Amino acid sequence: MSYPPQPTLPWSTAGQGPVTYDAYSLPVNDNVNPYAFSVELNGSYFLQKGKMVAYYGDISFQGVGHGALDRLLGQQFNSPLHASDWVVAQGRGKMVLADRAFDLNSYDLDQGNLTVRSGNLLAFEPTLALKQSIIPGFLTLLGTGKFVAASNGPVHFMEPPVRVDPQALVGWADCPAPCHHYDHHYMQGVLGGLRRLTGLGGASGEEHQFEFVGAGQVLLQSSEALMPERSVGQVDAEPGVPGGGLPQQGYQGGHQGGGQQLPNLQVPGLGNLGDLGRRFGL
Template identity: 30%
Template sequence: MTTFSINDFVSQTKQDDAENEFFELETPRILEVNLTDRVWAKAGSMISYIGQIKFEREGILEHGVGRMFKKAFSGEGTSLMKAEGSGRLYLADQGKKITIFDLNNESITVNGNDLLAFEPGIEWDIKLMKKVAGMLSGGLFNITLQGTGLVAVTSHYEPLSLLVSPGEPIITDPHATVAWSGHLQPEFRTDINLKTFFGRGSGESIQMEFSGEGFVIVQPFEEVYSEGRNS
């Protein structure tokens, strides 16, 4: 059994006061944002902050009428908050591991529940998965981010990147799929027998099929959603 004095514990776990990058991993599961202007983050992800920072929930017309209607269909999972001001902001989401991507005029599509934060200069849009709206409850949306800047994505445990090659499609479980190349367009397929075979009850097993060339990021955990919220 490992024990600590209070001073030793505080010394080993205290925040790093050296401000360097805009996004920094304070721990593998806590993101530090060295804020000087603005950042978009998942609503409810703030765990602490130092400085003069104001929080505002995303306005219904903040990103245009088109996205407003998409948000009405995709539930609370896409809700964002805007943090403005100067200071250090700490973000986390249910103890999930955080990965920071530095986009260089690139695009990535992220499961709506797995997007933690992104720089305000990044362009984004919600992509609804209408084909499976009646098959999966919640979690039916993805967010495509494009441009140059930082994007923080969360996953349960360590993520795995699978390479998609022409003629060799990758099949994934939607509940374990975190993100993929922005240009890939997944197709949805069902397998009536697979779910029963693994003893998970009757009904159809929904799968995502990625074809072309790119990557898919999966996690060793099936995240189940209900009405746009993590259940």
């Protein structure tokens, strides 16, 4: 993992003029400023739809699913479920990427793996393979190469063991998947049970965390405002596949920054009463 460059002010306020770039002076596969990333393209690159803001040279953009790209996709794009959100840029030139003025960082993977929230991943080199994580709403990148991810505020790296707020989590590298952690105290007693069933009262909003253990790194953004989720599609219903056959709108979908952190709220069809329903054999 390489650490992202330190954000700097776009240009100094005194005297000298603003920095201008042309096709030669644009950085090669590096940040132009904390919010824009320049890619030197010679071949192909995967990017999320609509994230190109400008380019020099001869570049074409084709939707994933295009016939001519079948071979490339078969090798590197193993997540066909959300293919309509992705585009392949092909050609030669320099391309500037940006996403709603969010912070962008590039990361180098060296025979590694990194799992990232689907809405945060912006672009990646075709030497990496993209797969859908078994954790709903996350994507996993495998192999060697560079990718670009967006975050709301600069990214911080944490070493496990660590517990993180679900809304601040951007992704994790080289470490086992997170588990849910609920503060024990919160679940205790009659009041705890009532809270759990009704979601009423007493919650500080921080009772639920993601816990990471093992060796690796956890990536956090410096705000709790989630990036808009990208649908990762529907997994086929199959025994043993988490979330299989159900709409992929887990804890992170549809509750943008709403502080919705209570358990058992998202059982489809039963809503809040999921636990109760199971107890009574419904």
